[in-house]
Amino acid sequence: MERAELYSFSIILIFAFASTLLPSSTANIAVYDEYWQKRAAEAWNRTLDTYEPIPAKVVSHLNLHTSRALKEIKNGSNGTRRQLAHGYQGPCTATNPIDRCWRCDPNWSNNRFRLADCVLGFGHKAKGGKNGKIYVVSDSSDNDMVNPKPGTLRHAVIQKEPLWIIFDRSMVIRLNQELIMTSDKTIDARGASIHIAHGAGITIQFVRNVIIHGLKIHNIVPGSGGLIRDSVDHYGFRSRSDGDGISIFGSQDIWIDHVSMKQCSDGLIDVIYGSTGITISNGHFTDHNEVMLFGASDAHSQDKNMQITVAFNHFGKRLVQRMPRCRWGYIHVVNNDYTHWNMYAIGGSMNPTIISQGNRYIAPPDNGYAKEVTKREYSPESVWASWTWRSQGDIFLRGAFFVESGDVNYMSKHPQLYDLIEPASAQTVAEITKFSGALGCKVGKPC
Ligand SMILES: *[C@@H]1O[C@H](CO)[C@@H](O)[C@H](O)[C@H]1NC(C)=O
Numbered sequence: 001m002e003r004a005e006l007y008s009f010s011i012i013l014i015f016a017f018a019s020t021l022l023p024s025s026t027a028n029i030a031v032y033d034e035y036w037q038k039r040a041a042e043a044w045n046r047t048l049d050t051y052e053p054i055p056a057k058v059v060s061h062l063n064l065h066t067s068r069a070l071k072e073i074k075n076g077s078n079g080t081r082r083q084l085a086h087g088y089q090g091p092c093t094a095t096n097p098i099d100r101c102w103r104c105d106p107n108w109s110n111n112r113f114r115l116a117d118c119v120l121g122f123g124h125k126a127k128g129g130k131n132g133k134i135y136v137v138s139d140s141s142d143n144d145m146v147n148p149k150p151g152t153l154r155h156a157v158i159q160k161e162p163l164w165i166i167f168d169r170s171m172v173i174r175l176n177q178e179l180i181m182t183s184d185k186t187i188d189a190r191g192a193s194i195h196i197a198h199g200a201g202i203t204i205q206f207v208r209n210v211i212i213h214g215l216k217i218h219n220i221v222p223g224s225g226g227l228i229r230d231s232v233d234h235y236g237f238r239s240r241s242d243g244d245g246i247s248i249f250g251s252q253d254i255w256i257d258h259v260s261m262k263q264c265s266d267g268l269i270d271v272i273y274g275s276t277g278i279t280i281s282n283g284h285f286t287d288h289n290e291v292m293l294f295g296a297s298d299a300h301s302q303d304k305n306m307q308i309t310v311a312f313n314h315f316g317k318r319l320v321q322r323m324p325r326c327r328w329g330y331i332h333v334v335n336n337d338y339t340h341w342n343m344y345a346i347g348g349s350m351n352p353t354i355i356s357q358g359n360r361y362i363a364p365p366d367n368g369y370a371k372e373v374t375k376r377e378y379s380p381e382s383v384w385a386s387w388t389w390r391s392q393g394d395i396f397l398r399g400a401f402f403v404e405s406g407d408v409n410y411m412s413k414h415p416q417l418y419d420l421i422e423p424a425s426a427q428t429v430a431e432i433t434k435f436s437g438a439l440g441c442k443v444g445k446p447c
Pocket residue numbers: 038041042045
């Protein structure tokens with residue numbers, strides 16, 4: 001069922017399938033063949049498995065580690081106990097618990113898998129290609145969509161086995177079509193300056209266990225679609241891709257860390273269609289209108305299982321809205337620095353739970369209509385008044401304000417959803433996010 005001749009037959013299949021499982025999206029999969037149906041069904045099972053019934057455990061675990069890291073820094077100690085166990089005693093300037101877990105090791109380039117032990121938040125199970133082979137990308141081209149050339153990023157990401165993908169030098173990769181990843185992969189740009197730019201974006205669809213670290217993703221445009229290989233054993237027709245920087249679709253255990261992203265023709269990061277177990281950390285986002293979309297449709301109630309951590313990011317210059325814009329799920333937004341937005345920072349509809357902790361929100365100076373951090377869409381107050389949107393320990397500058405909703409006693413009534421471990425202080429957020437975006441790691445030196 002992977003041949004072009006079946007295209008028209010498969011259109012019928014798409015509609016049959018769309019009406020049951022894909023209410024308003026064809027997922028760019030033009031031929032929804034048995035292969036993709038199986039991947040979708042397996043993915044849905046994994047979403048149900050990955051869903052954390054006691055999200056407070058994940059939320060407070062992160063908060064505890066952040067407070068601990070800040071205490072160490074304040075106390076002038078040089079690194080976490082874990083690093084000391086690695087034998088390193090030098091000064092560690094990493095300013096949050098994820099970074100302190102690996103950045104101070106001057107030998108990081110020989111210990112790349114270490115990164116996989118550092119993720120916190122809902123993506124905490126993401127191991128990427130840990131303990132797999134190292135795959136070195138040495139060719140920046142992307143010319144053959146069906147039989148990608150060995151040495152290219154596209155060849156790396158379709159392989160079956162776990163792979164830790166690195167780059168032999170700095171390069172700009174212009175993707176001819178969306179880059180369709182398989183499970184158990186890490187794309188690790190440390191040690192090189194890697195731009196994914198001026199072409200299509202990255203698609204993480206019906207897969208699990210992916211880490212993306214240190215990429216510079218910008219000026220992404222829609223791919224025209226066509227025949228694209230999505231794994232060693234399969235290729236098929238794809239429709240036009242949207243032009244998102246990273247699209248996470250029906251996937252689990254995903255960690256996006258230290259990316260620099262701007263100017264994509266659709267969103268920078270979309271997390272949709274029953275994806276869960278996601279952490280987006282240490283990112284630097286600029287120059288964009290619709291930054292992050294979590295949940296694409298009111299009809300995708302499977303996004304009730306969506307649990308996402310947005311931590312230690314810098315939402316910077318010339319951003320407009322959606323940092324993020326949420327439907328259905330449970331979103332922990334913690335210790336981020338919001339220094340620029342033109343409409344609003346955090347929005348949503350369809351009763352998402354939004355726990356905002358220890359963020360710094362700086363409203364735009366010249367726009368009196370954009371002081372509110374929050375925005376509810378398509379719902380009157382009588383409806384949104386019951387949505388749980390809580391702000392704890394956030395700081396608000398230049399007149400910024402967060403309109404809370406839901407039960408004011410939510411925390412004490414639902415300890416399994418939200419417990420009393422406080423976030424690290426928003427006063428330290430500039431410090432915590434100081435190294436956001438792609439890092440310039442040098443071999444042999446702390447990063
Ligand atoms: C999904 O889980 C159900 C119930 O555990 C099982 O019967 C079914 O075979 C699973 N489907 C796939 C595709 O793994």
